[in-house]
Amino acid sequence: MVKTEYEGIVKMLRFFVQTKNFSYVDRIGNALNPEPVEVALLEALRAFRSIRESASIEGDGRRYVEKDGNKIPMPGIPSDEEVKIFLDDVRSDMGVAKLVATLALAYPSKKENSGGDE
Amino acid sequence: MVETAGNYGKHRRVPYLVEEDGKLKTVYVPAMSGESLAHAYQEHLVREALSAGLPVCDDCQRGEFYKSMDEVHFAPKLFNREEVFESVLANLSEVVDITISVLSSEIEKERNKKKQNEDKIKELEKFRGFMENLVKSEKPRDYILKNLSLASQVFGNYVIKKGILDLPPVKIEDIIVKSCVVEDVGGFLYTGSAPIRRSSAFQVSYALPVKSVALFATSEPQLHARHAQMDASSKKGNASEQMIYYVETGTALYGFTFNLDLDAIGVSAITSKPILDENEIKKRREASLKALFRMLSSSQFGAKLSRFFPVGGITELIVAVTDHPFVVTSPIYDDYIEKTQRRLKVLKSFGEESFLVVAGEEKVPEEALKEAIDYLHEKEAF
Numbered sequence: 055m056v057k058t059e060y061e062g063i064v065k066m067l068r069f070f071v072q073t074k075n076f077s078y079v080d081r082i083g084n085a086l087n088p089e090p091v092e093v094a095l096l097e098a099l100r101a102f103r104s105i106r107e108s109a110s111i112e113g114d115g116r117r118y119v120e121k122d123g124n125k126i127p128m129p130g131i132p133s134d135e136e137v138k139i140f141l142d143d144v145r146s147d148m149g150v151a152k153l154v155a156t157l158a159l160a161y162p163s164k165k166e167n168s169g170g171d172e
Numbered sequence: 173m174v175e176t177a178g179n180y181g182k183h184r185r186v187p188y189l190v191e192e193d194g195k196l197k198t199v200y201v202p203a204m205s206g207e208s209l210a211h212a213y214q215e216h217l218v219r220e221a222l223s224a225g226l227p228v229c230d231d232c233q234r235g236e237f238y239k240s241m242d243e244v245h246f247a248p249k250l251f252n253r254e255e256v257f258e259s260v261l262a263n264l265s266e267v268v269d270i271t272i273s274v275l276s277s278e279i280e281k282e283r284n285k286k287k288q289n290e291d292k293i294k295e296l297e298k299f300r301g302f303m304e305n306l307v308k309s310e311k312p313r314d315y316i317l318k319n320l321s322l323a324s325q326v327f328g329n330y331v332i333k334k335g336i337l338d339l340p341p342v343k344i345e346d347i348i349v350k351s352c353v354v355e356d357v358g359g360f361l362y363t364g365s366a367p368i369r370r371s372s373a374f375q376v377s378y379a380l381p382v383k384s385v386a387l388f389a390t391s392e393p394q395l396h397a398r399h400a401q402m403d404a405s406s407k408k409g410n411a412s413e414q415m416i417y418y419v420e421t422g423t424a425l426y427g428f429t430f431n432l433d434l435d436a437i438g439v440s441a442i443t444s445k446p447i448l449d450e451n452e453i454k455k456r457r458e459a460s461l462k463a464l465f466r467m468l469s470s471s472q473f474g475a476k477l478s479r480f481f482p483v484g485g486i487t488e489l490i491v492a493v494t495d496h497p498f499v500v501t502s503p504i505y506d507d508y509i510e511k512t513q514r515r516l517k518v519l520k521s522f523g524e525e526s527f528l529v530v531a532g533e534e535k536v537p538e539e540a541l542k543e544a545i546d547y548l549h550e551k552e553a554f
Contacts, residue, residue: 077175087198089187089197089198089199089200090187090198093185093187093200097177097182100177100180101177101178101180102177103178104177104178104179104180105177105178107178108178108179
């Protein structure tokens with residue numbers, strides 16, 4: 055499990071990585087100043103909400119999308135508080151954005167079947 | 173438009189540096205990619221080339237600019253022109269014999285495998301059957317043209333890939349350039365055993381909002397609805413009855429740069445020697461300029477034109493014709509016309525001739541382009 059204050063954001067970005075959409079994680083990880091991170095996160099959240107709301111729901115209430123025959127579980131939407139803390143931290147230290155993107159690309163230390171809380 | 177996510181179609185956006193109160197800041201502005209503009213230009217080039225009676229390959233005629241990206245996409249160019257077919261495949265029976273023996277050994281190999289792939293064996297047998305019929309046919313080229321897709325597969329994957337035909341890079345480039353104006357002007361990357369790259373004779377930038385309006389540029393999501401007809405038995409409120417979706421639209425005053433190297437048309441990228449005769453080169457140069465004229469005049473560039481046709485037009489245009497490489501100052505700056513004029517003056521002091529025409533309030537873009545074309549005509553560029 056990710057032990058950072060930005061767990062929800064990492065899980066959301068990891069979902070995009072699993073669906074082979076590296077655009078958001080690359081833009082956040084390679085950003086040189088805070089603006090690209092803000093824009094990439096806004097776009098990622100917009101896309102994520104859209105995909106999540108039309109995703110299939112399993113018997114246990116978990117949401118998932120199918121890609122190349124694989125069922126990819128969808129994590130929850132990051133909380134507003136978490137997003138705010140993340141963006142504030144990025145404004146003071148760009149290293150935070152790189153850390154979050156790196157964690158999203160790494161293999162999770164514990165198998166996350168749910169991909170996050172529901 | 174770039175990328176869709178769920179019910180949201182995003183407009184391409186790029187980071188842009190602007191100065192505000194003496195400080196630099198990054199803003200995101202709507203943009204049009206150079207790839208999109210280049211695609212539009214090449215579509216116009218297809219039409220201009222065809223109307224001038226110049227050759228364009230089948231893929232490019234369909235607006236699918238794969239170019240001669242591999243042996244299979246290159247193979248049709250061996251058959252399309254009588255003279256190429258005759259010169260390259262003069263020894264057809266020998267080529268067919270070698271190919272049949274290669275295919276037979278491939279079939280044998282597949283059959284001896286522990287896990288046999290029936291589909292692969294069937295395909296190889298089909299290829300071998302085609303080659304056997306080819307050598308028996310009275311008019312082999314006609315037979316190939318009738319079975320073009322199958323012929324491209326066999327010739328691409330076996331005859332060319334296995335080196336049965338002697339095709340050095342210079343010969344391959346020669347065949348491609350002679351067969352297709354779009355690949356001559358727009359370049360290609362052939363990824364065969366000896367990769368061949370031909371750089372595009374034209375270059376195009378991204379279309380970006382000009383500096384003075386960058387902060388006023390907008391990108392707005394517009395709501396749309398798709399309705400589906402429902403039969404009487406369907407329940408009301410079914411999700412498939414109506415789908416809402418958002419499409420982003422951008423508004424700005426855009427600027428972009430387009431360079432065209434007329435000297436590169438019809439000339440080998442490997443040997444730097446002309447591949448075509450002078451008359452054909454001139455015709456191709458004229459077609460490539462007319463394609464640019466048509467593209468700007470018709471506004472047929474950008475995405476989703478059928479329902480998002482831009483409301484507006486070209487406000488300014490500047491054309492510079494020089495003997496040596498020169499690029500006009502980027503139109504994102506307000507003073508780009510003056511700057512270009514000053515830069516050309518410096519070139520003149522070196523004894524280099526140049527031609528400059530500006531379209532703005534007094535002249536429409538078509539008039540400026542026509543003047544440039546007339547100038548080139550006088551200079552006997554075509």
